Amino acid sequence: MFKTVDDYLTQLKANLSGCDSALIQDALADAEEYLHTALENAQLDNPQVTEEETLHTIIDKYGSPQEIAASYREVEVFITPVLTTARRPIQQSVLSRYLGVLSDPHAWGAFLYAVISLLTGMIYGMWVLFGASLTLITLISIIGIPVTGLFLLSVRGIALMEGRIIEALLGIRMPRKPLFVSRELSWKAKFKSLVTDSHTWKSLAYMILQFPLGLIYGGVTFILFALSLKAILYPVLDGIFGRSLITLSGQAYHTSPWLFPFVSAAGFVLFALPLHFARLAGRIHSRYAKAMLVKKT
Amino acid sequence: MIDLGYVVDANKKFQKELNSGTAALVLLSVLGRAKESMYGYQIAKMIETKDEAVPMMKQGALYPVLRSLENSGLLESHVDPSITGPPRRYYRITPSGRETLKNWMEIWNHTKDFVDSLLTGDHNV
DSSP: OOSSHHHHHHHHHHHTTTSOHHHHHHHHHHHHHHHHHHHHHHHHHOTTSOHHHHHHHHHHHHOOHHHHHHHHHHHHTTOOOTTOOOOOOOOSSHHHHHHGGGGOHHHHHHHHHHHHHHHHHHHHHHHHHHHHHHHHHHTTSTTHHHHHHHHHHHHHHHHHHHHHHHHHHHOOOOOOSOOOOOTTSOHHHHHHHHHHOHHHHHHHHHHHHHHHHHHHHHHHHHHHHHHHHHHHTHHHHHHTTOOOSEEETTEEEOOOGGGHHHHHHHHHHHTHHHHHHHHHHHHHHHHHHHHHHSOOO | OOOHHHHHHHHHHHHHHHHHHHHHHHHHHHHHHOSSOEEHHHHHHHHHHHOTTSOOOOGGGHHHHHHHHHHTTSEEEEEEOOSSSSOEEEEEEOHHHHHHHHHHHHHHHHHHHHHHHHHHTOSOO
16 A cells, blocks of 8 residues: 555656666656646545545556556567667678668767767757856855756756657667656755755766767767768869868868779768767767766666 | 356456557547647546446556657657646657558458457358
């Protein structure tokens, strides 16, 4: 018999132990939404019945923690993030393996993530700078605590959104629901849990680090991509516009016209390089993001 | 002598399997008819009031199915804060979900007709 919704959620969490932490977060959010809504409706209809009695009837309909945990485990087997398709068999030749990246959806997803992270990294960095400055300025006044709370809440919200981008583009399971916070806590206790929860600070650190990381991911990908594009278009650029292949210390270097097809061919081969880089960076980044943005349960 | 315990267990198992197989169709159908987005509790209540004689699956078990349908692109969702409680995730059907619902309804009707014809003895074996 459960006395409160929190008791039920604690039991559900225990029954889901060993599952993906993002799944546990979602399951708790689902249960919390249902149980609180059902409890409110039931108490409006029948205010004299105790919470414990009402909860008993509600849980009977919703399902015991064991039953619900089993349902999530069962369905989760069939849920895979968008890009987690079956891996392609390894090609025979080195060149076909190298160029095979062009048809790999994971690589294109990671490529897009690398480009986007250039922008999101800057936005996160600026937001942290703005939020932290505002928090420090207002901390001595009466509005200091609400401002700090709102800033830290925004960090949690951005962490959830970043997780959604990562799941869609890098194909790793990330939380789909906000973190569970007991409604029965006072605002002071909620603020305390927000400030003392390492998840908040890890999310904040992630946002700060995302600024240089975004520059590296986006910068390297973009430079490699631009180089390959220039090589592909070199016959046109040199033949018509007189642009050099490379310029070193103010000295422009051109190639003989008979080499144009080879430069273009090299450009096509080079085109796969930013995808390889983005795929590798994406694999490493997704593990790092999971460690930073998913609360350990 | 009939083992009543076994019969009850077999009935429960049969109902559970039926529910698991039809949950996705039921949810798509409810959201296909809905005029606006609905959250999990609303959907569960709507299904419950449709026919209380049929023991549907536990209402909590609908949530993972909703997430699975969303993951397949048949539903889409957004989270809205609630004034009185925790934030709610509202679901609505996508164009691909509507197309799938049409196909599933056809499959369901064919299966239902086939099973009915066997049960009533109209089917020539």
